[in-house]
Amino acid sequence: MAQNFDAIIIGAGVVGASIAFHLTERGLKPLVLERKQLGSGATGMSSGLVRMHYDLEVESRLAWASFQYFRNWSERVGDECGFRRTGFLHIEPASHIKQLRNNVEMHKRIGIPTEVITGADVKRIAPSFYTEDIEFAAYEPESGYADPMLTTNSFLSAAKERGAIYMQDCGVIGAQISGGKVTGVKTSKGDFSAPIVINAAGAWAGKVSNLFGVPILIDTWTHDVMHIRRPPQVGEHPTVIDSALYMYFRPDSPGLTLVALEDNSRIGESEDSELGYVAKGFADRAIDRICKRVPEMEEGSHHSSHVGRDSLTPDQRAIIGQTDVQGYYLATGFSGTGFKLSPAVGLCVSELILDGKASTVDISVFTPKRFERGEHLKGDDDYGVLWRNPAS
Ligand SMILES: Cc1cc2nc3c(=O)[nH]c(=O)nc-3n(C[C@H](O)[C@H](O)[C@H](O)COP(=O)(O)OP(=O)(O)OC[C@H]3O[C@@H](n4cnc5c(N)ncnc54)[C@H](O)[C@@H]3O)c2cc1C
The missing domain is CATH 3.30.9.10 (D-Amino Acid Oxidase, subunit A, domain 2)
Structure with a gap:
């Protein structure tokens, strides 16, 4: 019989680790599944810049809420x-x-x-x-700036102390869905059940989401x-x-x-x-x-020199939110700027899951549905997309 958990998080980058930490702060005992090792995706290669300057207000709000963690880390999370x-x-x-x-x-x-x-x-x-x-x-x-691996380790260690389970070398290879609701995942190490599954698989999030029958507009x-x-x-x-x-x-x-x-x-x-x-x-x-x-x-x-890879969305802003499969959430598409946002993203995702709405920052604009409606997020005083070619 599949082991049962309160929630399953797919991916142990900084976003998955932050979500795990924040869910445990609210009393849940999630399972974090990582196909390789902690930080083996974008997080381990990240430049770690911590700043609040964005041209989209909701991103500055997330960065500012996150900054309260970075500057008080040992009190808020522990370790460094x-x-x-x-x-x-x-x-x-x-x-x-x-x-x-x-x-x-x-x-x-x-x-x-x-x-x-x-x-x-x-x-x-x-x-x-x-x-x-x-x-x-x-x-x-x-x-x-901060150290992305220390940050991720620290989130995950604190989550484990509060009851989270971490399994590495354990890739998610299938989804379990019944009556429009997620019930668990299939992995290289067997099946696990949970009423909540969060896809935080970074550059692989599109592949993972296809397993749930929820295609997302995501590139690398x-x-x-x-x-x-x-x-x-x-x-x-x-x-x-x-x-x-x-x-x-x-x-x-x-x-x-x-x-x-x-x-x-x-x-x-x-x-x-x-x-x-x-x-x-x-x-x-x-x-x-x-x-x-x-x-x-x-x-x-x-x-x-080194090279890293993150997920990229059409408007170069994150995809965060509930999907049409009940209990299946997305927290991905961070488009090369997700490290500094990760503390508040984890907190907001935990609020969304447990309270039905994020209260720290209103993250509803990051819904994956915006692309179906042809909407792209853009600041009032937009600089244009960050990742560009000089001619554009
Ligand atoms: C070179 C580089 C520099 C950057 N610099 C900055 C910066 O200065 N400041 C900033 O804020 N942001 C920066 N970023 C962006 C930031 O690092 C990322 O947005 C952030 O790390 C994304 O974290 P994540 O947890 O979403 O993804 P990842 O760290 O990629 O984690 C996803 C994890 O999911 C796992 N996974 C994938 N598929 C499966 C599966 N099927 N089953 C189980 N696990 C799976 C992967 O192995 C991976 O470990 C940079 C990114 C890069 C690449």
Whole structure:
């Protein structure tokens, strides 16, 4: 006979682990199923940026609710998440200054510590930066980055202490549905029953959802990252999204800077294809751009590169919500920005399941049904999609 659980979570990335943690906080004992190991998907390769600057209010609200965890991790979850406050700069091209100002106003209304600063202020915060092309930027003094694996481990350990069961090397290969209601899953290690199943399978979420007869519009996004040995004269610097140069970068220790690009990520590769190599030309493009913003990086050297893969939706925003199969939920499609949102996403999913509605942040706009209606989420002061090519 299949073992019975209160809920089954498919995928032990940071989203699945956060959902497990929050369900156990409400007294449930979920089963977390992972086809490989903890963090073996996008989470283990994530750059870990923690910032609140989004052009869609609901994402800023989720990021802000999540930030309350990152900065008080040991009290809220236990153990540690590796959060490091570096300050965060968001640079947009000059054509987006009106949107930048309006978005910072929106962030302030939420309560996020942030301000619009001048190029001269940027120079004071980051003396090694070239700032002649920056008239204004957004600054979040409290933001920075955290360690995605520490975060995920910490969520899962706390969930296990409260009664969650974790099984790795256990892939979900089928669904059990009766009378329109989910009743459990079939796995490589046998069948498990539960009245609630949450698909948090990242880049594999589309494949998994097909098992439940619920197709979702989801693609894959394959993203290259490199670390550069920082020359000593550059010194410490803030975490930066530099959309004027289509890149983001942040300090890493010891003496390293992580750099990645907003353009030329590979969309639509198979979920299981090789992740061994960055794209041809990526390192040259990344070095060229970081040297434009931080000229003394010319004296730096290549340290290492890696590749990660996340799920991507048509509007590059998450899919979270109930489906037409009662008890079957989706929490996926995080489109390269889900790490920093994961604490609040887990909390909101637990509220949705147990209270019928999320109260921390109204996440109803993330319903998978929006695509059936032809709706794409877009901020009032939209910057355009994050992952783009320079021509678009
Ligand atoms: C290179 C890179 C850099 C990033 N940088 C940032 C950043 O700076 N800031 C930020 O906020 N976000 C960032 N992101 C995005 C963020 O890391 C992801 O959105 C987040 O980690 C997604 O977590 P997840 O749990 O949804 O998915 P994943 O971490 O991919 O977890 C899904 C899990 O499901 C498992 N699984 C799949 N199929 C099955 C099955 N059939 N049965 C059981 N288990 C299954 C997988 O093995 C995997 O472990 C980045 C992503 C990448 C790839």
